[in-house]
Amino acid sequence: MTRSTRHIRAALSAAVFALLLAACGGGSGEPPPPRPDSVVPSAPPVVTITNNVSAEVATGPITFTFSFNRDVGTSFTTEDVVVTGGTKGAFARLSGTSATLVVAPNAAATGTVTITVPANSVTDATGTGNAAVSATKAFNTVAPPPPPPPASGPVVLANFDDIRPPVAGFEGAEGSAIEVGPSGGGSGNSFKVLRSGGQPFALGIIDTAVPFTATRRIIRAQVFSPLAGIPMVMKVEGPGGANSGDVQANEQVVVGWQTLTWTFSGIDPALTYNKIVLLPRLGTVDAPPGRAYYFDAITLTEPSTGATIVANFDDIRPPVAGFEGAEGSAIEVGPSGGGSGNSFKVLRSGGQPFALGIIDVVVPFTATRRTISAQVYSPLAGIPMVMKVEGPGGANSGDVQANEQVVVGWQTLTWTFSGIDPALTYNKIVLLPRLGTVDAPPGRAYYFDTISLLAASAGGGSGPLIFSTGFGTGRRTVEGGEYNGFSGSNLDGFNCNGAPENCGGDGGFVPSSTAADSFFFYYYQTATPAADLYMGIYVQAPGLVGGFSPSADTPGVQVGAQTTLRFKLGQNPEWFSSATNNFMIVMDLGKRYTAGGATCRLQLRRVVTPTAQAATDYAIPLSSFALVQDCGGAVTSVAQALAASPVSQISFQGVGGGIALSDGARTSGANRSVTDSGGRYPTTIVLQGGIRFD
Template sequence: MNLNHKRFALSALSLALSAILTGCGGSDSPAVTTAAKDTTPPSVTISSSASGQVAKGDVTFTFTFSEDVGTSFTADDIVVTGGSVGAFTRVSGTSATLVVTPASASAGTINVGVAAGKFVDLASNANTAAAAVSQDFSIPVAVESGNTGKCTAAPCVGFEGANVGLNAFEGLGSATVENDPVDATNKVAKLVKVAAGQPWAGATVYTDAATKSVAPIGFSATNKTVTLRVYSPAAGDTIMLKVETGPGAGGMEAQAKTTKVNAWETLTFDYTTPTNGVPYDFTKTYNTISIFPAFMASVSADKAYYFDELNYPAAAAGGGGSGGGSGSGLVTLANGVYASNYTDKPTPWKSVEGGDAGRYIDTGVTTQDWWSGLAAGDATPSFYFGYGVNVAAKPWGFGAFVKAPGNGVANVASYANLKVAVWGNDQLINAHPTFTVILKGGAANGCTPELEGAIAPSAIGVQSYTLPLSGFTLKTACTYTTAAQALAAGVAEVHIQVLGSNLQYTAGGDGSGNYPNGLNIGPISFN
């Protein structure tokens, strides 16, 4: 830059103007001065949005400049320690902001600084002074509520609903619905165990006050678990969860231990191998759940336990299956086929249409398991089984069941007949028994409708029978008034039973009073 040349040109111009003004009779011209060059460096001050206090969350730092620095200042000019850099905003040429997030669940200090030489003013003067600020922070550990936000639909039981109740038993101090101990906006179950109560004191959870039951549990061959949110006063306490077919009816028990103190956690209760040794019975409806805090432990002072989000698999109510949905929530049978063949995976059996299948016998007397298997490759495929039944300890009977495709509820409203292939061992058939046929509907409000029919076996060997649906009688009505109404609601299970005097005790004995009784269950369809 040539500064002398510019000064000479300016002086010549001033003289010329002066001459012009004098020639025109003007007054003396004002003195012309040269503007001083800006040589003052810009500066910056930094302030915190949490100044004078301990920050509990994000902090916004404001950068205020002594003069316009244009766009020369960027986020890269800022040094930050003790937090994560967030949004940078250039508000104007004299102001900018930066958001810094401190580490979660920790305490410390955020340091923010700008070094010398990081920005310039409009005269290209760089800052010569550094600037810095510190901000203390303390971020508390997040407190977890009993409500995870995932218990939004049945059968998951939260405790905010007006229909949810608790029924204490065996000397439990109290069972009430209260505010979550860490989240006053959430409702949870509070069970208080007291010294005067039994070690097995507990409470039944219900959503139906009349039956003290919940929506039926839909355990399957691959899922027999229930989860429960628990807030315990101590780690290592045993929580027992019992599922039953009705209050006090007996059922399966599973246990889990708490691992946290005064904090929420989710415990899982697995009924694959129940702790009380009672196996799952696929023929029964489990709709009662009881909670036992500090199970089998006595307490010397009151101990409060909180529970939330009782979650379990729903009982089949339609959908799935080889035929697809019907639009009514029921399974549409492909060409009326309910079960065309069977597989032994998963154990014990399953229809190829995806319905569980199995057998059962009166467990109140001693019987012998004499045979069982699968004949999937036969012309009329079947699964089969047989028992050695003692004439001196006669059971109420035995039977088999096949669930609807996909373990759903089959739509049979358009059909007139049930066709089932069923036969038994020769000794049984020659005794001219009557087979009882039970059609179970989908459970609703803790009740499973049942319709009953009968088969009179006509001969030994493979046989198929067609039963008019109009011949079935309504044995368990639930909310239905006629058999036709119950059938219109769908069929979830087909049972074939040999009951009481229909068992045979005359042929094929083993010399110890045990006699063979068994069934083959083949394809099932509606037409």
């Protein structure tokens, strides 16, 4: 039925009703008085149109409100509104005198939205139609041009939530897409590169401008990998064949989420690069159904602010030399894909296992600036890449191995000189690639470029220092450090044998939507009280897997001005209610000492009396730890130990009976006296979220 037909029927119904009243009459022969709602008003209903946008020009959807001066019942619908300049959306009748309509202005345009309610579109109870009314609102939905990238500082290129450039997959990665990634990392959506069959170079592409500058050449991303130790390659491309070449991540890849960086030393910042090419596991085909690799929070950044370049072999070109089989070393242009102009080539060919290159330059160490960074090209992977610094009077840092695993090609490596004395002068950098092995003639060339002393933040600084933020799959923290449990007692030969009545073992990790809520728990139980037992959880420093080097310093987190260790830990009720519910914190330091012909390292210990059974936040002053060493008095205080060595591993232990560990003041404990509902004697540690130094 049309609107006009509806109005005619309403008018006819009113006339018929009047005739019936006259025919029937009343007892006096007069018609009854009219009902109040049958009185014909003297004027049509009036509608007023307003909107919710206070600004002069709307930039998005507009909600229009229709207000009537009297009840129009259900006669007003979305069909009664004519819209130009936009598209109708949700309509809501709030009452007989009020309704709303959402209108989306035309996309990517400027203009005016006009709202019209034509005459006689709406009727009141007497069938009287409204007078025509219109309202307008100017709009501009043309997206403003993105602001130019800053001349310096980090630039977020893609996070796939609010910054969501086009993506695609090719050559066996056609199933790639933007979606929510695995828990434990990323933030909202990520770019999933799904490699399934196809070519060994199956790839994902992100179409986004990369505003490189002369100093802003590092891309950082959160990356999830289902495999460890694989090449994680990135390159950037642009019109006219501009191409960075394949660049491998500076860090060793672990299972789960981690932050990786790629240093694009060989790009020309004057050129335009508008594609990021992602090549996970380059060189290998992921057979169907394939594997998914996730990328998030992709950011273009610079080296640490305040870094001091001590040599780049172009404008900063100190004297160099080679010795003991590296006499052919020289400054020259290095391999493509890294470096910037000239590099220092250390050519090892015969000679001694310690064939070396030397750079004569002063390194301005301070108490908080102790890390040297360099771009390094290696023809071999997995080799020791050793550096030391020397000065007059025998000042010597000792051999320091790079913090990162060495790969083939260019990468950025760092060396942390925890044991140096910043009051001394160090004026020689000694480079010892592949220390311990002779490169037989014609030899191998190793290249070094952009050697910098990093800012204080790289050596610990004064702000929060992250040891881990939470637990992921594959026995790796979010930062890539290994974690696990350990246990044993006199009842099973001090080696958990897996028997249900003797052991129990690993409770596993529990993932969460945030790393801070993930937790790892480990339990040990015996069928009868044990005379001696131990159990606990260990967590290793970011990127550290497999424990301590038998012959060199082990990397870790270098504490600077931080004073407090923070973590969240809980126990099982039986242990907490026992008389020996103390737990022990042990921090193992990574610096290797030699005493009496033997290798030793330092430990810091602290026994803690728990304040609650459930997982509870603890803040333990570093000054309250006890120094434990058998290194012939290598250091004499906790502060000196933390200044000299990084923290490589932190463990939380329950150790009871005759082997209970002490920090010199109190003894740790374990549950050997309280049974659970099954009659066993359990000891359980739960570590939730991260570990940090403040």
